[in-house]
Amino acid sequence: MYPHRNANPRDIIHPMRILLLSVFAAAAMLAQDLPADINRESFSRLPLMKRDQLSGDALRAYDVVLGKDAAGNPKPVPSLGPAATSLYSMGVAVPLDQLNKYVRTIKVGTAMYQLCSIIAAREFDEPYEWSSHEAAALRAGISAKTVEAIKLDGDVSGAPEKEALVVHFFRALLRDHKVSSELYAQVVKEFGQEGMFELTSAMGDYAMVAMMLRAVDQHWPSGPVDLPAIKRLAR
Numbered sequence: 001m002y003p004h005r006n007a008n009p010r011d012i013i014h015p016m017r018i019l020l021l022s023v024f025a026a027a028a029m030l031a032q033d034l035p036a037d038i039n040r041e042s043f044s045r046l047p048l049m050k051r052d053q054l055s056g057d058a059l060r061a062y063d064v065v066l067g068k069d070a071a072g073n074p075k076p077v078p079s080l081g082p083a084a085t086s087l088y089s090m091g092v093a094v095p096l097d098q099l100n101k102y103v104r105t106i107k108v109g110t111a112m113y114q115l116c117s118i119i120a121a122r123e124f125d126e127p128y129e130w131s132s133h134e135a136a137a138l139r140a141g142i143s144a145k146t147v148e149a150i151k152l153d154g155d156v157s158g159a160p161e162k163e164a165l166v167v168h169f170f171r172a173l174l175r176d177h178k179v180s181s182e183l184y185a186q187v188v189k190e191f192g193q194e195g196m197f198e199l200t201s202a203m204g205d206y207a208m209v210a211m212m213l214r215a216v217d218q219h220w221p222s223g224p225v226d227l228p229a230i231k232r233l234a235r
Contacts, residue, residue: 034219043082043219049087051076060088061090065097081128082209085216096208103202108195112142114203115166120141120206122150123174127225128218153230165190171204 042048051074054062061196065083066075078084082100086093106113114137121129130151137147146159146167156164169187172179179187187196 024112043155043221044216057092061094065093085212099205103205106198111142112141115142116202119170120210124210127211127227128220130227131220131225164213
């Protein structure tokens with residue numbers, strides 16, 4: 001029902017105000033649901049390390065990792081997740097950033113890089129990493145069937161052969177801690193020796209990031225992530 005034309009404007013709640021109140025209420029509810037040791041700004045166990053807290057080599061490393069904003073200015077606050085976490089050791093943050101930038105350009109292509117990222121996220125049950133890459137993997141061309149199989153730890157026999165091969169390769173590495181001669185030969189035949197190694201490096205990068213984020217219990221700021229608990233398939 002529309003308000004009466006003579007109604008007091010103060011009695012009319014503007015739709016934008018309702019929206020803002022809803023957002024603030026949702027944020028408050030989310031904050032209340034977070035574990036006691038989670039920082040409400042970083043959504044992890046580590047407070048954000050801000051630019052104005054740093055100087056010298058640490059400040060230079062911060063600027064290398066974070067870069068600049070759209071206006072060309074240094075970023076005063078780090079991005080949540082891997083960047084913010086890695087800044088607690090500048091000796092780790094800079095080479096980790098360099099590795100991550102490189103694996104995004106590996107010769108086997110963006111789709112395979114994104115596939116590595118979601119396999120690592122699922123193997124470590126890492127919700128932040130999963131949420132950061134699930135949609136990107138689909139946009140890069142990874143089939144929905146493959147993404148769903150990884151998410152639910154399902155059989156990938158119905159997925160595209162190349163994608164299924166990568167899943168089998170990394171499930172072997174991360175679960176059995178070894179790769180059979182036959183599986184290794186298949187991967188090298190498909191991707192070449194350099195491709196095999198770069199895929200493994202991309203997986204190692206995202207496995208390392210997943211462990212970092214699990215250690216500090218990084219939460220996705222928008223709320224709980226749909227990453228169901230699974231009982232992993234025996235190989």
